[in-house]
Amino acid sequence: MPTHIPHWIDGARRNGASGRTGEVTDSATGEVIGEVALADASEVDAAVAAATAAFPGWRDTSLAKRTAVLFRFRELLNTRKPELAAIITAEHGKVLDDALGEVSRGQEVVEYACGVPSLVRGGFTENASTNVDVYSIRQPLGPVVIISPFNFPAMVPMWFFPIAIATGNTVVLKPSEQDPSAALWMAELWKEAGLPDGVFNVVQGDKVAVDRLLEHPEIRSVSFVGSTAIARYVYETGTRNGKRVQALGGAKNHMVVLPDADLDLAADAAVNSGFGSAGERCMAISAVVAVGGIGDDLVARIAERTATLRTGDGRKGSDMGPLISKRHRDRVASYVEAGEKEGAKLVVDGRQVTPDGSEDGFWLGPTLVDHVEPPMSVYTDEIFGPVLSVLRVDTYEHAVELINRNEYGNGTAIFTNDGGAARRFQHEVQVGMIGINVPIPVPMAYYSFGGWKSSLFGDSHAHGAEGVHFFTRGKVITSRWLDPSHGGLNLGFPQNA
Ligand code: NAD
Numbered sequence: 297m298p299t300h301i302p303h304w305i306d307g308a309r310r311n312g313a314s315g316r317t318g319e320v321t322d323s324a325t326g327e328v329i330g331e332v333a334l335a336d337a338s339e340v341d342a343a344v345a346a347a348t349a350a351f352p353g354w355r356d357t358s359l360a361k362r363t364a365v366l367f368r369f370r371e372l373l374n375t376r377k378p379e380l381a382a383i384i385t386a387e388h389g390k391v392l393d394d395a396l397g398e399v400s401r402g403q404e405v406v407e408y409a410c411g412v413p414s415l416v417r418g419g420f421t422e423n424a425s426t427n428v429d430v431y432s433i434r435q436p437l438g439p440v441v442i443i444s445p446f447n448f449p450a451m452v453p454m455w456f457f458p459i460a461i462a463t464g465n466t467v468v469l470k471p472s473e474q475d476p477s478a479a480l481w482m483a484e485l486w487k488e489a490g491l492p493d494g495v496f497n498v499v500q501g502d503k504v505a506v507d508r509l510l511e512h513p514e515i516r517s518v519s520f521v522g523s524t525a526i527a528r529y530v531y532e533t534g535t536r537n538g539k540r541v542q543a544l545g546g547a548k549n550h551m552v553v554l555p556d557a558d559l560d561l562a563a564d565a566a567v568n569s570g571f572g573s574a575g576e577r578c579m580a581i582s583a584v585v586a587v588g589g590i591g592d593d594l595v596a597r598i599a600e601r602t603a604t605l606r607t608g609d610g611r612k613g614s615d616m617g618p619l620i621s622k623r624h625r626d627r628v629a630s631y632v633e634a635g636e637k638e639g640a641k642l643v644v645d646g647r648q649v650t651p652d653g654s655e656d657g658f659w660l661g662p663t664l665v666d667h668v669e670p671p672m673s674v675y676t677d678e679i680f681g682p683v684l685s686v687l688r689v690d691t692y693e694h695a696v697e698l699i700n701r702n703e704y705g706n707g708t709a710i711f712t713n714d715g716g717a718a719r720r721f722q723h724e725v726q727v728g729m730i731g732i733n734v735p736i737p738v739p740m741a742y743y744s745f746g747g748w749k750s751s752l753f754g755d756s757h758a759h760g761a762e763g764v765h766f767f768t769r770g771k772v773i774t775s776r777w778l779d780p781s782h783g784g785l786n787l788g789f790p791q792n793a
Pocket of ligand 1 (some may be wrong): 473
């Protein structure tokens with residue numbers, strides 16, 4: 297009997313009451329291991345009510361006390377992260393090491409948020425006008441919403457909630473219904489760390505829950521991460537309802553290899569970033585762009601490495617786990633088929649993989665497709681699976697043109713030993729996050745994460761200074777402490793004196 301995966305509202309587990317549930321599977325065995333509650337509007341309202349009620353108390357809790365809770369959360373997370381990694385591997389399928397890596401990257405944001413007293417420090421100008429001081433402060437928004445995708449069930453929520461909580465907001469997290477248990481585990485950890493009930497809530501659900509959150513009058517902001525179509529929808533609906541929205545969407549990340557690059561280093565990077573987490577990363581490289589006649593050599597080196605990868609159950613020491621669901625696996629495989637039909641050359645066919653794991657797992661091995669051309673669907677669409685395409689261009693200029701014509705602008709990388717070329721690339725390419733001889737350039741927590749074009753809707757990227765800005769709003773105070781010399785009437789516009 298699959299276990300019921302409930303909501304977390306006002307500091308306690310709450311079983312679903314809508315009568316609707318979704319199946320949660322172990323991707324490596326295909327077994328249904330959980331039945332997740334799918335909230336209706338009244339359950340969403342209960343979570344928002346808890347967040348609304350907790351807000352005044354949390355907002356007014358001193359920075360010293362808030363930081364103490366954050367430090368405890370960080371310590372507990374650091375000690376117990378193998379438990380969280382095991383939950384991620386069971387529901388998502390990524391291998392254990394990778395799941396641990398995900399938690400550690402999330403933990404960085406918790407550590408960044410521990411410095412909240414200096415992050416929200418305002419400015420002060422003494423004697424801006426005679427005996428007049430001007431200063432600025434930043435205050436929390438209120439109850440905020442985070443809606444996260446399946447591929448990083450711990451890290452993506454942690455891009456947002458440590459900063460939201462540290463700056464005095466209260467949170468409703470709506471995780472992906474495909475791997476919902478990590479959110480509950482983190483909610484319990486917050487409680488153990490001493491966070492007051494109602495400050496962090498989890499609503500399990502699907503579109504019904506999202507739609508209610510987007511229109512709820514008490515919700516102040518929405519941080520969304522997922523596919524571009526839904527990101528656009530969330531951005532348009534949320535902003536129409538008066539909310540501050542940052543909606544991070546899909547990606548198609550190119551890795552340019554210039555002729556002077558170290559081809560072994562480039563081949564290692566292409567394999568690691570293309571097939572890690574079975575390609576289910578928004579910063580995965582999906583298109584390798586070989587510049588100026590190195591194509592055959594580079595493809596041979598990538599193919600040689602790809603052949604050594606072991607696909608299998610993430611708990612058994614494999615390099616690459618299964619995909620999230622059978623439906624997604626079949627969709628990714630259909631792109632391989634389409635690529636072949638459209639004239640691309642299949643170098644390594646992951647559909648033939650023999651996995652180290654149950655035959656009912658959602659397997660697709662690493663797949664390498666060469667001679668891909670821009671009009672092919674294997675290039676135009678975000679595939680989100682272990683399929684690496686190789687395109688060939690004559691010049692650096694054509695490589696940049698290709699990337700800048702692409703709908704997405706999340707991440708990109710250039711491999712070269714020419715500093716001038718790399719510098720020119722970082723200046724010219726229309727992409728939010730750039731790696732120079734680094735294939736997955738996910739910024740550290742104290743910088744901000746986000747793409748350009750259809751990879752992000754809204755003004756603010758995640759975490760770093762932009763995250764702090766997103767979760768706070770400013771006030772500027774002009775003050776004068778009166779003495780008798782300030783008397784007298786003057787109806788003119790205040791001017792400096
Ligand atoms: P998804 O868009 O299907 O789901 C994301 C969230 O939206 C989930 O919580 C889901 O329940 C909800 N949702 C799904 N359909 C909805 C609908 N019709 N209306 C309202 N809400 C809906 O994305 P996914 O498949 O879970 O995740 C993979 C996608 O996320 C990929 O496109 C990937 O590139 C993207 N992603 C982007 C980033 C980034 O930083 N840009 C990071 C991680 C993942």
